[in-house]
């Protein structure tokens with residue numbers, strides 16, 4: 052069995068950035084495994100722009116953003132294997148994979164970085180009543196049909212969920228000549244980025260129905276129409292508020308879930324809040340030597356933050372493989388008021404560099420105060436103009452601040 | 467001229483067709499949908515009932531028991547998944563205990579073995595998630611589970627391997643009776659002639675009988691809705707759990723499936739039009755009833771919901787007989803539950819007793835009843851897989867990541883009997899697209915493989931036949 056210092060599972064933005072940073076930290080024996088025929092991950096089908104504004108201060112398309120990292124990987128001569136699906140990762144860091152030339156084969160590594168990304172929640176998970184004809188797609192599947200295969204999944208479209216892919220597809224389908232009749236969002240606020248609401252819906256006159264859901268899908272062979280209805284505070288449809296739309300397509304953009312199968316198989320503990328692995332600030336999981344980054348860890352709204360996080364994981368995995376273990380003094384981070392998750396879940400207060408805590412709020416909060424406390428003591432207090440669930444928030448902790456933390460940390464956001 | 471045409475590609479038609487190929491007969495099946503197993507045999511509970519339910523002396527009671535006894539060997543020969551997991555009927559109040567004893571004695575009269583009334587403690591040891599209200603249960607050790615469409619597909623595939631023909635998208639709309647033959651016409655203008663018709667058209671069997679000249683078969687529909695939970699919930703329960711039937715009905719069941727999912731349902735709703743839409747009332751009822759039967763039902767693991775329509779006869783028993791009015795017509799109608807369980811036994815009876823009365827049966831010595839499972843590849847060890855990949859690299863390319871299905875397997879079900887020609891047909895054979903992403907990732911790829919293998923443009927690939935196209939045209 053061939054042994055590597057670091058095996059990275061997934062050649063999307065997270066895996067690529069992790070590989071580069073591991074290399075730049077001194078590791079040479081690195082392998083990236085990717086199931087698709089090319090590197091780049093889901094960015095390859097995101098042909099719209101808006102990527103890289105934070106990192107490169109320019110607006111790139113998904114493939115352009117990915118390409119910059121692919122080039123960096125190539126120029127360093129980092130090894131990668133495409134068209135290769137990882138079937139299993141074990142707790143002792145063996146990787147079993149399959150491809151057409153090698154068949155089923157095993158490798159081992161000193162450190163492993165999980166960077167498999169996420170998948171979309173399906174219609175089934177929502178249990179929406181009605182028929183199950185053709186014409187029902189997750190937004191990402193529709194995106195693949197349009198952007199990669201050059202095929203139109205439909206002409207008259209209703210979208211459920213205001214996640215970013217749904218918003219992007221509302222515009223994309225419109226540009227391709229389809230009529231997008233409505234975007235329904237069950238929550239009273241959108242789960243997508245504000246800029247996407249403006250640029251993808253408002254600019255094209257596509258109505259967004261907040262606090263609405265699809266209650267019934269009709270159609271025998273192909274979708275023929277949907278009923279939507281307003282929902283109450285408990286997200287139950289309100290009788291008498293139904294509206295009918297004649298359409299041939301329903302797209303679902305109802306959330307992303309980290310791809311957990313391999314993580315679970317490796318014995319990594321998962322967080323019920325992020326649905327991804329529980330990690331330390333250096334992105335090591337509960338299994339020694341297995342790290343995670345990107346959307347497999349928690350769903351990011353901007354790829355720029357994925358790259359940033361992956362660099363942390365890359366350096367940590369590289370240090371681990373070189374035998375530079377961290378001597379941690381660990382506290383855990385927990386959600387206070389109005390916070391739905393905090394990442395990392397475990398914090399090393401001995402960390403020598405800056406540590407950034409990411410978190411999300413669970414409702415729209417105008418003029419909020421962000422507060423990080425430990426044992427009732429304020430560590431950081433920060434004011435903001437607005438906090439929304441669709442946009443990840445962060446707090447930076449300096450080594451000095453970290454040292455001052457005496458116990459578990461609570462992040463809360465007050466109105 | 468065929469000797470026998472079987473109308474309807476459900477599990478009943480399937481097992482009959484296979485049974486017919488054991489003899490030197492020219493046989494065909496006609497099915498109105500683009501694939502087989504698209505009616506009741508697609509969407510049902512998949513329970514191999516023990517046989518305590520049906521009243522003594524009914525055809526249901528007789529064939530249920532016989533079918534239950536045949537099922538293990540029958541499924542093994544066809545490479546179909548079957549698990550003898552045992553069923554339990556739970557009493558949720560002390561007065562229901564009497565009913566358990568009634569069921570037990572009825573079952574014993576029907577010839578069912580291994581029935582036992584168990585106390586709460588034993589029940590809880592078997593099923594730790596049972597509701598605290600449970601106060602006893604009937605354990606039926608011979609109860610089992612099987613995948614209904616897999617059984618249907620495998621039976622038809624094996625019958626075809628043994629010489630039977632299959633006509634899909636063949637919706638029978640007219641039957642012309644000649645002196646000693648029939649002409650069976652389809653709505654798209656095709657015609658086939660046959661000496662004998664076996665009517666196993668499920669919900670359509672009343673119409674088929676009538677087309678042939680016998681209007682005595684009356685079929686109605688009763689819808690049943692289900693919720694399916696992800697395999698993550700595997701182990702939540704191991705037996706099939708029923709409520710004690712009351713005057714208000716049978717309630718629902720909670721059961722593992724042979725694939726490791728958990729199934730909740732079905733409801734029972736009379737329907738005029740046999741659509742398989744789910745309803746929010748139906749799904750709510752399933753959830754609530756499940757919550758009254760067990761604790762901590764993992765609803766958050768829901769991956770899909772679906773519905774099936776039971777086709778029942780106004781006699782409330784199976785109709786399995788020569789038509790009194792039309793010679794050469796054999797009706798196998800009103801096969802509601804426990805029809806899946808009964809299928810192998812019904813098939814044997816129909817051929818050996820009913821067909822034999824009309825035609826001499828000469829044994830087909832070439833008959834081979836074995837069929838390799840569509841899932842055989844995934845069960846192989848790595849060395850065997852690697853030998854196959856060396857021959858055909860497509861077996862090294864994963865297409866469906868949730869279920870880890872390779873391109874080689876997909877190509878194989880498109881080519882072997884009965885050929886998969888749609889996205890859903892591939893899914894029913896291999897589970898590709900049936901996992902937690904529900905085809906989100908693999909559907910475009912499966913569609914491309916179908917287009918290539920069938921030699922059609924991508925636009926013509928359908929989800930499930932007819933007008934169920936996936937895409938409407940090219941982008942600008």
Ligand SMILES: Cc1cc2nc3c(=O)[nH]c(=O)nc-3n(C[C@H](O)[C@H](O)[C@H](O)COP(=O)(O)OP(=O)(O)OC[C@H]3O[C@@H](n4cnc5c(N)ncnc54)[C@H](O)[C@@H]3O)c2cc1C
Pocket residue numbers: 473474475476477478479480496497498499502503504505506507508509510511512513514515636637638639666667668669670671674689690691732774775776777801802803804805806807808
């Ligand atoms: C909700 C539900 C739950 C059930 N649970 C169980 C269970 O747990 N255990 C059990 O043993 N049984 C169960 N059953 C019963 C079992 O599913 C049926 O008995 C069995 O599937 C009947 O098979 P079939 O071949 O008669 O009918 P079907 O599977 O309905 O097949 C009939 C076929 O005929 C075709 N057809 C109709 N009209 C025409 C036409 N004009 N031309 C050509 N083709 C035509 C249809 O398309 C269909 O494919 C259940 C049934 C339902 C609906």
